[in-house]
Amino acid sequence: MADILRVEGLSFRYPDSPKSAVSDFELSIPEGEIVVLAGPSGCGKSTLLRAVNGLIPHMYGGEYSGDVLVAGSSVKSSNMRDLAQTVGFLFQNPENQIFMFSVERDVAFGLENLGVPREEMRARVDEALRLLRIGDLAQRAPHELSDGQKQRVALAGVLAMRPKLVILDEPTSLLDPKTASELVALVAKLRGELGTTFVVVEHRLDLLVEVADRLVVMDGGRKVLEGTPMDVLFDNEAEAHGVAIPAVAKVQRLLAEREAGKAAAAKLLTPSALALAVEGRLT
Amino acid sequence: MMWLSGGFIFRRGDSFYHRLDPRAKLLNSVLMFTTTLLARSIFEMVLVILFMVGLSAAATVLKRVARTMAFTALFSGFIFVVNVLFTRDLETSVLYAIRFIAIVVSTSIFFITTSPDELEQVMKMFRLPRDVVFAFVTAVRFIPVMMLDTIQIMDAQKSRGLELEKGNLIRRVRNMIPILIPLVVNSVMRSGELAEAMEARAYGAVPRPTSLLVYRATRADVGVVCAAVALFAIAAYSFYFVVPVRFP
Ligand SMILES: Nc1ncnc2c1ncn2[C@@H]1O[C@H](COP(=O)(O)OP(=O)(O)O)[C@@H](O)[C@H]1O
Numbered sequence: 001m002a003d004i005l006r007v008e009g010l011s012f013r014y015p016d017s018p019k020s021a022v023s024d025f026e027l028s029i030p031e032g033e034i035v036v037l038a039g040p041s042g043c044g045k046s047t048l049l050r051a052v053n054g055l056i057p058h059m060y061g062g063e064y065s066g067d068v069l070v071a072g073s074s075v076k077s078s079n080m081r082d083l084a085q086t087v088g089f090l091f092q093n094p095e096n097q098i099f100m101f102s103v104e105r106d107v108a109f110g111l112e113n114l115g116v117p118r119e120e121m122r123a124r125v126d127e128a129l130r131l132l133r134i135g136d137l138a139q140r141a142p143h144e145l146s147d148g149q150k151q152r153v154a155l156a157g158v159l160a161m162r163p164k165l166v167i168l169d170e171p172t173s174l175l176d177p178k179t180a181s182e183l184v185a186l187v188a189k190l191r192g193e194l195g196t197t198f199v200v201v202e203h204r205l206d207l208l209v210e211v212a213d214r215l216v217v218m219d220g221g222r223k224v225l226e227g228t229p230m231d232v233l234f235d236n237e238a239e240a241h242g243v244a245i246p247a248v249a250k251v252q253r254l255l256a257e258r259e260a261g262k263a264a265a266a267k268l269l270t271p272s273a274l275a276l277a278v279e280g281r282l283t
Numbered sequence: 284m285m286w287l288s289g290g291f292i293f294r295r296g297d298s299f300y301h302r303l304d305p306r307a308k309l310l311n312s313v314l315m316f317t318t319t320l321l322a323r324s325i326f327e328m329v330l331v332i333l334f335m336v337g338l339s340a341a342a343t344v345l346k347r348v349a350r351t352m353a354f355t356a357l358f359s360g361f362i363f364v365v366n367v368l369f370t371r372d373l374e375t376s377v378l379y380a381i382r383f384i385a386i387v388v389s390t391s392i393f394f395i396t397t398s399p400d401e402l403e404q405v406m407k408m409f410r411l412p413r414d415v416v417f418a419f420v421t422a423v424r425f426i427p428v429m430m431l432d433t434i435q436i437m438d439a440q441k442s443r444g445l446e447l448e449k450g451n452l453i454r455r456v457r458n459m460i461p462i463l464i465p466l467v468v469n470s471v472m473r474s475g476e477l478a479e480a481m482e483a484r485a486y487g488a489v490p491r492p493t494s495l496l497v498y499r500a501t502r503a504d505v506g507v508v509c510a511a512v513a514l515f516a517i518a519a520y521s522f523y524f525v526v527p528v529r530f531p
């Protein structure tokens with residue numbers, strides 16, 4: 001399948017900043033994948049995402065080299081209007097991306113801005129509300145929503161624009177564990193139903209390895225590891241780059257190392273499966 | 284402040300009046316407002332006030348309106364006393380005092396029954412620039428957020444030993460600085476994030492954005508506006524053509 005996103009040797013330095021926030025970055029993502037981007041804070045993840053949806057270079061000045069191609073066209077030479085329709089961006093704090101006084105108006109915000117006719121807008125808003133199962137919140141004001149609900153509303157507003165690529169910047173950082181895993185399940189469901197490509201910046205890898213096709217680790221503005229989630233989690237270097245390896249993966253890896261000759265598992269085991277495996281080793 | 288929030292801040296309601304077209308609500312309030320200015324007799328003034336009280340009752344906001352009236356009556360009393368002293372005309376003084384109450388109530392009814400969404404629609408109707416309307420919308424949207432921020436910052440600073448209620452006036456004002464600085468920093472960061480999110484959702488992509496909401500005048504709209512026009516006509520007629528209508 002064609003690549004929805006290609007990052008080609010991208011480097012970017014913010015004005016007045018001594019060093020590049022992103023350096024010589026290469027990345028290709030085929031349509032329909034879920035890719036997780038991990039790395040210590042300040043390593044340039046958000047900067048990379050800004051370069052994907054065009055905020056860099058259209059809103060931020062700075063030193064830019066290399067190229068980013070979304071659905072085949074260069075971000076540099078596209079305008080924000082077209083980019084907004086191809087790339088959806090869910091920012092870290094849902095509070096600061098809800099503008100309107102009622103949920104349904106906010107979900108419609110992007111479509112209003114694009115001048116979508118009312119009947120079509122109504123249909124797309126209702127569809128987004130239904131996809132995220134927040135139809136019952138349609139008339140609520142933002143301050144009457146929980147953080148998890150705000151996150152869904154913000155995501156509905158993004159999806160109503162029908163982007164091919166959706167970027168989520170630390171979407172679970174404000175959510176409790178249950179709501180966080182619901183969000184991850186939702187991402188998997190949307191990919192299945194709509195074929196949307198997702199790039200997710202996330203620290204809680206245990207939540208995402210299940211659904212992700214690929215894990216990319218960044219450090220100091222550079223890409224340091226890339227592969228299937230299990231390959232990366234089993235890589236010796238991963239922990240050194242600040243990746244929080246889920247405990248289950250650590251144990252799984254130890255087991256695999258002791259059973260010499262056995263290839264590393266392709267999947268993260270469930271706790272009960274892991275318990276069985278450990279039991280098997282003991283007896 | 285209490286007076287302001289009680290008398291002028293929208294709270295969600297589900298009455299026939301709340302559901303009126305915002306344009307009808309605006310027109311109705313403007314008509315009531317001008318009628319009170321034209322009314323030259325206590326009789327006419329009482330008519331307008333009865334009309335407004337009736338509407339408030341139908342809009343299930345009578346309690347709030349009554350409280351606003353009671354509060355405004357304090358100022359009215361003052362207006363009355365000053366007028367009596369200067370004009371020595373009891374009826375005119377009473378008229379002015381009631382007029383003041385009526386003016387406040389006519390505007391109050393509009394604001395407490397019109398949601399920010401509807402206010403936005405009204406602003407658009409007046410062809411205000413998109414940016415101005417949007418600035419208003421976000422300002423209203425973030426009032427509760429900023430209030431929560433303030434409370435959290437105050438709690439945080441108090442738990443670090445800041446004593447807000449101590450000392451003389453200068454000291455108290457200085458004590459506000461540890462509250463204001465984080466609040467300003469917060470808001471600046473927030474507006475940066477808002478700007479990014481606006482770009483990502485195609486703000487300003489087309490010169491004439493569409494709107495999800497649609498308002499169509501219904502029979503209720505026409506009915507309310509007709510009643511207001513009738514009152515207005517009576518007041519205007521008597522203002523221009525006849526001696527003020529007095530109590531029969
Ligand atoms: N708007 C900005 N202006 C200047 N420097 C910035 C800006 N945003 C981020 N940076 C810097 O760029 C680097 C990468 O930041 P960021 O992309 O936000 O990292 P991450 O999202 O991985 O935490 C950091 O050193 C940060 O201080």
Ligand SMILES: [Mg+2]
Binds near residue numbers: 045046047169
């Ligand atoms: Mg970040």
